[in-house]
Amino acid sequence: MNIGRLNKRITIQQQTMGKDAGGEPSGSWIDVATVWAREMKVTGKETTDDLARTVERNRTWQVRYRSGLATDMRVKVAADYYQVTDIRIIDRNSHLEIDGYHKSNWP
Numbered sequence: 001m002n003i004g005r006l007n008k009r010i011t012i013q014q015q016t017m018g019k020d021a022g023g024e025p026s027g028s029w030i031d032v033a034t035v036w037a038r039e040m041k042v043t044g045k046e047t048t049d050d051l052a053r054t055v056e057r058n059r060t061w062q063v064r065y066r067s068g069l070a071t072d073m074r075v076k077v078a079a080d081y082y083q084v085t086d087i088r089i090i091d092r093n094s095h096l097e098i099d100g101y102h103k104s105n106w107p
Contacts, residue, residue: 001095006036011076037061057102
């Protein structure tokens with residue numbers, strides 16, 4: 001892997017469950033790691049109906065290998081959040097690929 005191609009900063013987050021002041025269940029996201037990544041693939045589609053416009057995006061990032069990642073995490077890129085859909089180990093001593101999915105609706 002050419003680490004010079006890792007030119008995007010992404011943050012990997014995991015949801016934690018707790019209780020709010022009233023004792024009700026609540027969840028928040030905490031940062032697991034902020035890493036350099038290479039954006040490898042971007043795909044998406046846009047649909048429009050009478051009520052709203054929907055934009056769906058899929059992205060793949062290549063990062064240095066790290067353990068402890070799972071598909072219940074999300075990736076933050078600038079102001080967008082992508083649900084992790086797949087993690088592929090390409091080389092255990094070198095790097096892995098993370099796939100993420102983002103969906104937005106506009107009225």
